Amino acid sequence: MAKLRNDGPALADDDSPEQMLDKLTQRLTARKTEETKWDDLYNGEEPLLFASPEFEEQTGGLFEGFSDNWCRTVPDAVRERLKVTAFQSADGELDKDAMDAWRRNEADVEVGLALLDALVVARSHALVWNPTGSASDITFLPPGQGVVDYAPGTRRRRRAGMNLWSDGSNDFATLFVRGLGGQPAMVYRRQRKSGGAWEPRTIGVRTSERVDFPNPMGEAGAVPIVEIANRARLGGAPESDIKQVASLQRTVNTLWAHLLTGADYMALPQRAVLGMDKPMRDIRDNEGNIVDEEEIPLTKFGRDRLLWLPKVGASIAQFSAADLRNYLVVIEAAVRHIAAQTRTPPHYLLGEMSNIAADALTAAESGLVAKAKDKQTYFGADIREIARLEALASGDAARAESIAMGKVVWRDAQYRSEAQYADALTKYKAIGVPDEALWRMIPDVEPEQVQAWIAMREAQAQAAAAATAAAFSEFGPKQDTGSEDGGDQPGEEAA
Incomplete structure (x- = not known):
């Protein structure tokens, strides 16, 4: 039996709408920590995790905000090769109505953002609705604003879905529920003061509007929120593509911090004065008498580039500059590991491409192309479901059934x-x-x-x-108007 895809408190058939909203909100809250972590890594905003306490004490916040960020390159390289070009119905013909709706809602643009969110934070969501009754609407939801509950023992059958957002003072939620326990499929709209109890929505709702009403999506009230899941396994939750890169990314950041610190202290030869006390100078009073002495700041000698050695036997020694290439070798090895583990072409990460042959370039990108095509398969199933719901929202059940048996057409992942x-x-x-x-x-x-x-x-x-x-x-044959042999008779003359 397939493991449940639900990662939080289970919904019960006899739960009230408010209880369902509380449970679904708990799931969103539980996911937030992981989503924030992956999002920070993508944006290069994570602190140095592998630096020793002594190093942090020495450098303070010097490297705060620094990142040699490969966590952005890895998902971006895949997302650039994911472009929906058409929808194909069951008979192999292209569905023009589906593509028209796709463009009308600017989904051809925003789907790229939704896929990027799925690659970075493991999942994103799309809401399909027909708010006016005339034209369907496709909206991609940011992380933290959408959640789907699946029927127990299934991986695809959506039992409920919630769209949650806030205006800063109030939380708003729309709950879509498939018919449960003999009850009709319903849509519930609620609001609450941040952290308070849910109550029927009044803000932004006209008095003539119903707060709760039957789900008009047909098909026993299909839940119109679709989860776009990344790397979802049969026995586990979706995963971020950054998860595999995180440890090496933190390693690279720490190595760069050590390299830069070493460059500050040891990149130039260091000199030492041997056989001589610290340079001092006399402190005199107003009458010229020596009353004390003080050290001469060493920065003065560095600025003047001049040092007197009045003591007999004093000499100068020199420490050679540190070889920082060892850091670069390890950093390059870590980046190569990132390339191999994520199937990102080396020239994307290392910039090593000069007069490369076309066949060699194709071979170098073969792993990324295979990865992108794999994403097209699984993301394609979710996008096809979005197109099917759009047909239902438009009132065209026959087209929805045809799209369900069709496929999503993608741009060739191979450049x-x-x-x-x-x-x-x-x-x-x-x-x-x-x-x-x-x-x-x-x-x-x-x-x-x-x-x-x-x-x-x-x-x-x-x-x-x-x-x-x-x-x-x-110029072709003309009607015969002459004699039987087709020519003038000899000796005949015109009258």
């Missing part, structure tokens, strides 16, 4: 040059692949552009046929 694409498409053409299929394989070509090309081709074919018919009628 290729135009020459490589042209060569590949020419070879596909030679083995009989239709033009329409070839056009769809070209990166960044929208389905509407393919349809325009098809219309252009048909118009060209019609124009060519019309031109051929006109030429044939002008």
Whole structure:
């Protein structure tokens, strides 16, 4: 039996809406610590965790806010290769209505932000609704504003979902519940003073509006919040892509701090004066009598670049500068480990690319491409569910069923040059692949552009046929008006 995907207090069929809201809010609160940790690492805002207490005491807050941040590069490299280009229905045709709704809600832009949040903090959410009854709405929710409860023993069947937000003084929540225990599927809208008890919403709700009402999504009231989960295993919760990088990132930051500290103290040769006391100077009173003595600040000699050695036997010794390359070797090894463990191409992290061959570049990026395609599979299932809910919200149950059996079309995760694409498409053409299929394989070509090309081709074919018919009628065979042998008879003259 599949392990529950719920990571907090379990909902009961007889729970009141307020009890459900409290339990779901507890889940969001429990997740916040981990989400904040991964978000701080992504933003490079974590302190030095691997530095010794003695080092921290010596440097104080000198390195506060410093980070050689690879935790941003790793998820960004994957997110850049995740672009939805179309939705395909069960019959293999592209769903224009789904793509129109996708663009109308600017989901083609914001889905990238949602996927990045999922890569960084392990999950994000999307809410599909039809607030006006005329046009569906797709909203991607920031971390901490969405949560989904799954039916016991299942991994996909959503039993409830909550959208939570705050205006600084009040918390607001909308709870969507599938029909439970013979009860109808409902939508509950609540508010509370921060930390207080939930009560029916009055702020922002017209007196003519109902606070609680049946879920209009059809299909027994489908929960319109979808969890976009990253690296969700059968027996565990979703994981952040940064989790694997965190330890090495902290190591790199600490090594850089040691290197910079060493550079401050030991990067230049250090000199020592041997066989001589500290330089002193006399302190005299107003009459010129020596009353005391004081040390001469050593900074004066460094500034003047001059030192007198009046004592017999005094000499100068020198300590050689520290070799800081050892730090760089270890840092580079740590970065290579990050590249290998996260399947990020080395040239993304180390910048080692000079006159590299195309095949070598393809081989270097093969791990990242495979990782991106794997993400497309699992994220694609969640995005397909969003498109299905959009069809339900639009009142088109047949289209929703077709999308459920269709798929999400992604841009090719492999970056290729135009020459490589042209060569590949020419070879596909030679083995009989239709033009329409070839056009769809070209990166960044929208389905509407393919349809325009098809219309252009048909118009060209019609124009060519019309031109051929006109030429044939002008220069082709004409009606025979002469003698039987088709020529003038010898000796005949015109009258």
